[in-house]
Amino acid sequence: MAKSGEAVSPVISQIVDTARAVETKINGLKKPEMKFPLRNLSNVRYSAKKGHFEMLGKKKERTLAVSTVKSFAQTMRMIALSKQMIETDERASKRDAYYQTKAWGDAKCDEQPESDTILDDIEGLFGVNKEQLCFTPDEHGGLVAGELVVVDRAEIGSAATIDIDCTKFGSGAYSIPVSVEELQFETDAKFILVIETAGMFQRLVKHNYWKSANCILVSMGGVPTRACRRFIRRLSDEKKIPVYVFVDGDPYGISNIYRTLKVGSGNAAHLNEFFCVPEARFLGITPNDIVQYKLPTHPLKEVDVKRAKDALKTDPFFLHHKAWQDAINQLVTMGVRAEQQALAKHGLNYVIDTYLPEKLKHPERFLP
Amino acid sequence: MAKSGEAVSPVISQIVDTARAVETKINGLKKPEMKFPLRNLSNVRYSAKKGHFEMLGKKKERTLAVSTVKSFAQTMRMIALSKQMIETDERASKRDAYYQTKAWGDAKCDEQPESDTILDDIEGLFGVNKEQLCFTPDEHGGLVAGELVVVDRAEIGSAATIDIDCTKFGSGAYSIPVSVEELQFETDAKFILVIETAGMFQRLVKHNYWKSANCILVSMGGVPTRACRRFIRRLSDEKKIPVYVFVDGDPYGISNIYRTLKVGSGNAAHLNEFFCVPEARFLGITPNDIVQYKLPTHPLKEVDVKRAKDALKTDPFFLHHKAWQDAINQLVTMGVRAEQQALAKHGLNYVIDTYLPEKLKHPERFLP
Numbered sequence: 001m002a003k004s005g006e007a008v009s010p011v012i013s014q015i016v017d018t019a020r021a022v023e024t025k026i027n028g029l030k031k032p033e034m035k036f037p038l039r040n041l042s043n044v045r046y047s048a049k050k051g052h053f054e055m056l057g058k059k060k061e062r063t064l065a066v067s068t069v070k071s072f073a074q075t076m077r078m079i080a081l082s083k084q085m086i087e088t089d090e091r092a093s094k095r096d097a098y099y100q101t102k103a104w105g106d107a108k109c110d111e112q113p114e115s116d117t118i119l120d121d122i123e124g125l126f127g128v129n130k131e132q133l134c135f136t137p138d139e140h141g142g143l144v145a146g147e148l149v150v151v152d153r154a155e156i157g158s159a160a161t162i163d164i165d166c167t168k169f170g171s172g173a174y175s176i177p178v179s180v181e182e183l184q185f186e187t188d189a190k191f192i193l194v195i196e197t198a199g200m201f202q203r204l205v206k207h208n209y210w211k212s213a214n215c216i217l218v219s220m221g222g223v224p225t226r227a228c229r230r231f232i233r234r235l236s237d238e239k240k241i242p243v244y245v246f247v248d249g250d251p252y253g254i255s256n257i258y259r260t261l262k263v264g265s266g267n268a269a270h271l272n273e274f275f276c277v278p279e280a281r282f283l284g285i286t287p288n289d290i291v292q293y294k295l296p297t298h299p300l301k302e303v304d305v306k307r308a309k310d311a312l313k314t315d316p317f318f319l320h321h322k323a324w325q326d327a328i329n330q331l332v333t334m335g336v337r338a339e340q341q342a343l344a345k346h347g348l349n350y351v352i353d354t355y356l357p358e359k360l361k362h363p364e365r366f367l368p
Numbered sequence: 369m370a371k372s373g374e375a376v377s378p379v380i381s382q383i384v385d386t387a388r389a390v391e392t393k394i395n396g397l398k399k400p401e402m403k404f405p406l407r408n409l410s411n412v413r414y415s416a417k418k419g420h421f422e423m424l425g426k427k428k429e430r431t432l433a434v435s436t437v438k439s440f441a442q443t444m445r446m447i448a449l450s451k452q453m454i455e456t457d458e459r460a461s462k463r464d465a466y467y468q469t470k471a472w473g474d475a476k477c478d479e480q481p482e483s484d485t486i487l488d489d490i491e492g493l494f495g496v497n498k499e500q501l502c503f504t505p506d507e508h509g510g511l512v513a514g515e516l517v518v519v520d521r522a523e524i525g526s527a528a529t530i531d532i533d534c535t536k537f538g539s540g541a542y543s544i545p546v547s548v549e550e551l552q553f554e555t556d557a558k559f560i561l562v563i564e565t566a567g568m569f570q571r572l573v574k575h576n577y578w579k580s581a582n583c584i585l586v587s588m589g590g591v592p593t594r595a596c597r598r599f600i601r602r603l604s605d606e607k608k609i610p611v612y613v614f615v616d617g618d619p620y621g622i623s624n625i626y627r628t629l630k631v632g633s634g635n636a637a638h639l640n641e642f643f644c645v646p647e648a649r650f651l652g653i654t655p656n657d658i659v660q661y662k663l664p665t666h667p668l669k670e671v672d673v674k675r676a677k678d679a680l681k682t683d684p685f686f687l688h689h690k691a692w693q694d695a696i697n698q699l700v701t702m703g704v705r706a707e708q709q710a711l712a713k714h715g716l717n718y719v720i721d722t723y724l725p726e727k728l729k730h731p732e733r734f735l736p
Contacts (some may be wrong), residue, residue, distance in 0.1 A: 090716060090717075095565075099664060099711075102713040143508065152537075155579075156575055164537055164540060169520070170518075170520025170521060170545070172520065175511045175540050175542065177541070177570065199461035206524055211523075345470040
């Protein structure tokens with residue numbers, strides 16, 4: 001991780017090397033080129049050992065020519081912006097980066113997808129994540145409450161740190177910042193409980209569930225943002241804490257939310273290495289839970305069934321795990337889905353008094 | 369505000385009175401009825417004095433009959449659930465409430481809009497907000513950083529309090545809980561800066577802008593949730609602090625975000641009294657800012673123009689303020705919109721070094 005005041009960061013060296021290579025070619029009256037990894041499912045495989053989708057070696061080449069001169073120039077300027085930000089400990093959101101291009105004359109981007117693509121390319125080019133290049137997402141990163149102290153820098157450019165005690169927020173919570181690379185952690189928690197919905201998170205926070213269970217609660221609020229995934233990953237890696245995931249019992253919760261958290265996604269395989277949580281295990285809601293806890297259900301919609309069948313047919317992660325194939329088949333056969341809040345049928349605090357304690361007795365039964 | 373251990377709360381008295389009236393009618397072999405205020409624009413007016421949309425007196429009556437027996441029973445059971453929660457200091461999200469109905473036999477709700485409607489009715493019936501009836505929204509309520517200490521209860525059922533210092537979150541932030549009725553505040557801040565986008569909020573937090581400006585930063589993340597609006601309202605009321613709103617310079621930022629924050633919305637007029645922030649003033653981005661700061665713009669879309677024209681034609685708030693009519697007309701004539709992050713064209717920290725200090729010299733020029 002690059003910090004101001006450090007010796008030249010490896011990313012800076014890479015940037016300088018890339019720029020020199022381009023300069024040398026141009027000075028030698030040759031056409032400079034840059035090579036970017038291909039970003040799609042044809043270029044990934046599932047590594048069970050590493051625990052995430054991995055890139056294969058396919059690359060696309062961008063050579064300076066009349067047709068590529070604009071994107072070539074944009075890439076060079078964006079790399080320069082990154083270098084400048086690393087050196088000054090500055091950050092730009094993807095939207096900020098787009099507006100910065102407005103001052104680039106002919107090389108300006110007309111719409112944000114143009115500048116976003118350049119950022120994706122650079123990320124792949126250097127094999128680092130955008131946050132390390134000092135670009136941040138525009139969205140926030142999830143909420144945290146429980147047995148955790150986050151150690152952050154007191155302010156920009158300062159070496160002083162600040163302790164953020166996540167047991168001290170009452171009914172509120174700590175909001176994860178968009179860049180988490182510099183955070184440090186102190187905790188004796190037994191596990192991290194990662195929760196899909198704000199409603200369920202709020203219930204567990206309100207009752208200080210983290211205290212009785214000695215755990216850390218994280219609210220994803222739907223599909224987890226990059227910052228949220230990276231936060232959980234760094235926390236679980238550095239503190240060797242298991243990660244249990246508690247989402248809705250439907251194909252979206254299983255394949256979009258859980259799968260993305262655990263092994264990453266197909267269209268961003270160049271950064272799964274940083275943003276996946278290979279240690280994550282699926283606590284519930286499982287298809288078995290729906291039967292065993294007599295949960296109220298909704299019928300699977302057509303889009304749910306399609307999502308489930310796609311997972312069984314093309315997703316390397318589910319193809320690797322027989323237990324998941326059985327579970328997804330069971331869900332499709334039952335033809336229903338159940339939300340985590342469906343436990344409220346048995347009483348508002350059934351989830352705290354009965355469901356979670358029963359499940360947590362047998363983490364070895366959690367789906368992989 | 370109802371707390372466990374207190375003398376009977378006014379809401380409990382209202383609930384008991386309502387239930388008694390129904391019981392008496394039934395015992396006398398008469399048909400019980402309940403009266404709910406109508407919830408739409410035909411039943412509101414803009415009160416410049418009170419600063420929000422107000423309900424007129426139109427009501428709908430629900431009399432127990434064959435056709436209304438189910439909704440009548442659901443209303444009674446939901447009121448009973450509310451009473452029980454107030455007495456036990458419990459909370460249910462709207463989704464929880466829906467699932468609770470699944471245990472009500474024939475009175476169960478098939479879809480959540482059914483139970484949501486009942487909650488809206490009860491809220492109108494008693495003239496209080498859902499949070500006072502112990503129902504909470506499912507979404508979170510915005511983020512806070514800066515010169516503010518929030519005093520919350522340490523845990524459920526406890527009288528002990530906990531101080532949450534919003535200057536101590538590093539690059540993170542305090543997440544507002546879904547129910548804010550019991551929070552207390554300590555602050556010497558000069559103003560509250562309410563921000564539309566997470567990206568802009570993060571920039572100001574990252575640079576500890578709240579320290580140099582002596583202010584409180586609140587991120588709405590789009591249209592503010594009820595909890596976010598109520599939080600700002602209570603904070604500004606109790607501490608007599610001005611509220612400055614910093615949103616995108618487009619019809620959505622002006623009429624959906626700012627107008628909703630300041631005076632409330634038409635379809636929920638029975639609760640604007642609680643959820644509006646009459647003190648709010650519009651810092652920017654104004655149509656003038658677009659010209660003066662030479663901001664990069666996007667053309668207004670058809671939907672933008674329609675939104676602007678609707679505001680000028682039918683919205684009692686904009687009809688009341690000539691300054692707003694002029695500003696909206698100027699925007700439509702220019703045919704463009706500009707986002708708050710567009711300031712990044714002039715440098716990532718232009719907003720901190722130039723734009724905000726210049727604007728804050730003249731709060732008297734802020735739009736009403």
